[in-house]
Amino acid sequence: MNKNLVSPSLKRGLTFGIVMIIFVLIDLDVMVATMLSKLFGANVIRGSLPDVRFMVLFLILFGMFVGWSTSSDDAKPTTKLFQALVAGLTLGVVLGLFDLILNQLIVTGTDVRKYLAALAPESIRLFLFDQGAISPLLHLGLFTVASLLGSLMKILLKSESASRFFKGVKSGYQGLKAKAQANTPNWVKKYGKFLLFLLIGLLAFFLPRIWGSYNNYVVGLVGLYVILGIGLNIIVGLSGQLMLGFAAFFAMGAYSVALLNAPLPHGIMLGFWPSLLIGILMAVVAAVLLGLPVMGMRGDYLAIVTLGFGEIIRILLKSDLLTSFTGGPRGIQDIRGPTLFGQPFSSDIDYTYIILVVMVLSIIIYKRLERSRTGRAWLAVKEDTKVAQATGVNIMTNKLLALCLGAAFAGLAGGIFAARNQFTGPNDHQLMVSMNILSILIVGGVNSIPGIILGAFTLKGLPEILREIENYRLLVFGGLLVVMMISRPEGLWPATRPNIEKDEGNKLKEDGAPGEGGLND
Amino acid sequence: MENEIRPPRRYKRSKLPKLVRWIFGLIVLSYFFWRLYTVFIVQNEYTPDIWVRLLISGLVIGGVYSLIAIGYTLVYGILRMINFAHGEVMMIGTFAGYFVFEATNAIRFTSSTGEITSLSNAQPFLSILLAFIVGMTVAATFGFLLEKIAYRPLRKAPRLIPLISAIGASIFLQNLAQLLFSPLVRDYKNPDLIARGQGWAITVAGARLTIPYTGVLTFSLSIILMFALYTMVRKSKLGKSMRAVAADKSTAALMGIDVNGVISQTFIISGMLAGAAGVMWGLHNGLVYYYVGFMPGIKAFTSAVLGGIGNIPGAMLGGMLLGLIESIGPTALGISYQLKDVLAFVILIIILIFRPSGILGEVLSEEKV
Known part of the structure; x- marks a missing residue:
């Protein structure tokens, strides 16, 4: 295999390894495992640790994500698998070395919490699956297999037959929708919006009394x-x-x-x-x-x-x-x-x-x-x-x-x-309040009311409901701002440009009118 | 009649903002003069030694501000963006220095005289040098990564997009540090040689006061670093290419300059300066926590604007001036020391309103975008 194939995958694996190490250092791994266990209905008492199975599940998901993102879109299946293998192995080796250090901490009974506040011995044990010296090997195997699995998933889901299947589902759904629209009685079309608002109003009136x-x-x-x-x-x-x-x-x-x-x-x-x-x-x-x-x-x-x-x-x-x-x-x-x-x-x-x-x-x-x-x-x-x-x-x-x-x-x-x-x-x-409001706009979508509601719910509502992520909220905020600016500057629910030209009876039609959302100086 | 085309309204430039601006300026100025008059003429209760003490602390803080301000100015000059996360780079430098001193303090051995000493006390110069080297390296690494991850993909985006990305990076780094090292405020363990509060005693107008060792170290080191940087930008090949990229990116690229490389190196250099400033801040003020970089960052930005952003001597001058204003100002105006941050912000606003190009003028950014 040539060098151009190996080196990016190696880099990927290394980067994700460092990300995972930071996760462990700030105890984010335990938080995610706790949330996963809640998702599966386990009753986790506040302050106690989740079952080790959920930590395994989190690491598998992480490894699968690595495999998925490392396999390049236009490569052959074997190449994809190879890339994922390299990335998974690198990730496993990086974390294996890290595990050795962690294990040493456990064995010698050193408490590093004076400097690294989140690194409690119990969390370390959970991360190492409580297996001591063989946990590096376990991690190596787990990440390699998970990465290959992720790559396999990508191959299957992005394959020719799969895309044809999705297209079929989509066209079927659209056909159903069109049929439903054609069959809608006239009064629903006329008063549908009104009825919807009425329903929302009734809900808004009664729900606060109940919940x-x-x-x-x-x-x-x-x-x-x-x-x-x-x-x-x-x-x-x-x-x-x-x-x-x-x-x-x-x-x-x-x-x-x-x-x-x-x-x-x-x-x-x-x-x-x-x-x-x-x-x-x-x-x-x-x-x-x-x-x-x-x-x-x-x-x-x-x-x-x-x-x-x-x-x-x-x-x-x-x-x-x-x-x-x-x-x-x-x-x-x-x-x-x-x-x-x-x-x-x-x-x-x-x-x-x-x-x-x-x-x-x-x-x-x-x-x-x-x-x-x-x-x-x-x-x-x-x-x-x-x-x-x-x-x-x-x-x-x-x-x-x-x-x-x-x-x-x-x-x-x-x-x-x-x-x-x-x-x-x-x-x-x-200052954080100002920043929060700005983040709501940017995450949701500038100039878009649904976007603002979505943003407010994501950034203020979710952390209230999911108390576990309370500590990590601002960290995620900051990261999200950077990622959004790079990949999606128009927000989660971007605004559509209101059709002003038509309202004004102005016949001026611009080709490629500038986008509404986003921030221009 | 309804199809009649309305003539465009005649545009009249309103005089109101200018008027309000001047009234605002006059009010602030007259308030300053009134306070100065009250403190110096009416009350006149301060002896010269107090002013000398404030002058010394102002120069020390000013040195730190200057170093950070140079980072803002370099980046602004080249990319026309405010690197809002620069204060956090300084914070990382402070933490790196903190860990070096903790480590050297933890290594203990029996010296030749039979006492148990730590490495940091037995070899103070070595440990200080090590702290600065580690602090500068770590901060430079973070500066480099910051540019690569958060700014490089946005090179061609509208101006506000990188600013928001920078704000995001700043929040991210602050909270990462908080989660890693806990929100605790920690003490810097200085070597005994430059313990905080120790210093040379001098006599001014019959009163004794001390010049702290940490202050002398901070001030002289910041002057040396500034001089080195200035020479580098003026004389070296990298400095030349930095100036070329600042003047015109595409032409510089045509002349065979690796623009991305130069930008990366700029971030590394400003990160190094911020890291050094961070270690100095820790040595002199003695406290380190995740929020330590925020205020110095904003103050340093103020200094950069004060001197003329994009202008390197301007950043040095602005930093020194702001340090002096902040330390002497509250006393001279007879207001509470709590309000020194307000004073800095008021000065920032006044500068931006009346002379946005700063004292020495913006050198690197001629075209006003």
Whole structure:
């Protein structure tokens, strides 16, 4: 076999070996094994380790992935198998050497947790299948076989007959779909959408009463982040200004509601709804004050300035200077919730209703905005500032308007957030919050409402439901951002370009109109 | 009538942003002057030795900022991108140095005089040298990998895409370090020769104060490294090709310069400087944890912008200036020391608003993209 075939596979195996070693060092292997065991219905008590079978399963899956990704698409089956064999062997050898070190740690009873915090002896034993000195050999065999299996799977699934089979399934499905569409009675076509919305509305009304306070909490959190995502999308996605200090506007809303509705430090007790309005207003004022001086700044400079602005707000909230006014690092406690028609309206079910209603309103407002004259002006500014200017779009007003509207959404979400938690402090408004919201946009898809909902659910909802991945959430975030930018910059659920040309009766048809999603400078 | 073509609205450049900008600047300036007046003329309670002490600490911190800022400036000059994860490269350097000192401290033997000493105390120069070499190598490796994995595939993407990738890499590295080494704040084990808090005693205006050994080491080493880098960029072949790539990538490629190689080498060099800065930070401040790189990273970026991003002497000057402002500023303005970060950010915003090209101007990026 020639060198061109061996060397890339060797490299693959080596890379995956290092990845696996890092997994072990941060205890990610045990986490995945735990999740697998839960998937198969095993009852794992928090803090205890999963069965060794699931560790084996995880390693097999990992090896199969290595084999799958190493076999190149256009190679012959034997070549594929050879590539997978080389990669699997390399992976096995790398991990075998690593196993020797780990085994030495176990035998000598050295505890390295002072330096490598996650490397507990129990986890090491689990990784070594509790077999001591022969575990390197076990790993070597396991990875080689698994890698070959992965390659075999690729050969089978990507083969001629398999693709014909899938095509057949697909065309059959499409035929069924067309038939179903033809058979749909007219009234369903007419009112189908309406009925669907009604169903969703009914579900949204009844589900929060049934599924318990924890689910309400998660749904509320996701809803709030959807609102925040929509706000940031107006700034980043529609008008094309990268903003890294969005949490500052969120803080404006939260602190307005908190200061006007808590017994300490001021005891104004204005009531939730008026203070929510004031919060939105404060966020808009902050946006104007920030926006006016920095308008016309270069894209990356704007990002850094807004980051600085967010940090300034957070440090000021935390500092001694404003402790008497904002409660300092300890924040504000006992924020009073909203009332409706004189009745207290602040159980967790009520908050879910409020958030869902506000979320739907935000989506409607966003949709209207996107198609409006202003929305199109924003897109024009984003695509090409100079051309937009030449056609009579006022750059400054439009950019500032986008900033203000986005900030208003953030203020709204912040106010509800503070009242729902009955507490807000400087730590609720860290840089990480801004980054999370930006990640939601990018992971889900810029300018796409389903994308934002999907992103909010993936990044805020899933970690709440799967408590095991809590510790690894930010790590996965960071990695995901890089991977998304490289492989899929338009997001998981990319936006489709609204058919503005047709709406306007404009006959201009562009070939290859620029993509809607993604970020352009 | 409904088919009538509306004439395009006449575009009028609004004077409002400029006005607001100047009002904003005036408010900040007059606040600074008022505070300075209060502290120096009205209160006037500080003796010269306090200022000298602040000056010394400012120069030390400034040296570290300068080293990191050079990394930002080099990368910006060549790729026109803000390497947001540069602070994390520094953090990795700090950790590498920490482990070297832990290791040399753990090796114990009986010296000729019969006492039990550790390697780091018996051979302090060796262990410091080792820490710097390991810190710089590890940081350079991470800088190289960072470029290769997170930035190289995005060479032709719009400008904001690499920035977001860099933010992702920064979050990733921070959390990797947190998961690997736990969120614990650890103490740097300096060799006794340069123990923290020890230093030469000098007398200024009748008051005694100490110049810390770590400070002297940090400052002199950063000056040496900066000088070496400057000479390298001016004189060596690599420096020449770096300047060529910064000026025009495609022409440089036509002249037979390996553009990708030069970019990789740039990341290695900036990683080395950041690693050295990280070890210095650990030796001088004594704390290491996963978040240690974030603030110095942002501050160093501020310094790079302050001096004019893309401009190497500008980064050095900006770093020193920012270090001085940060250490002297809170006292001179009579505000709480907690607010020194706010001061740095306010200066960043003011610079970007009024003179985005920095003090010395952007040398490497003429075309404003």
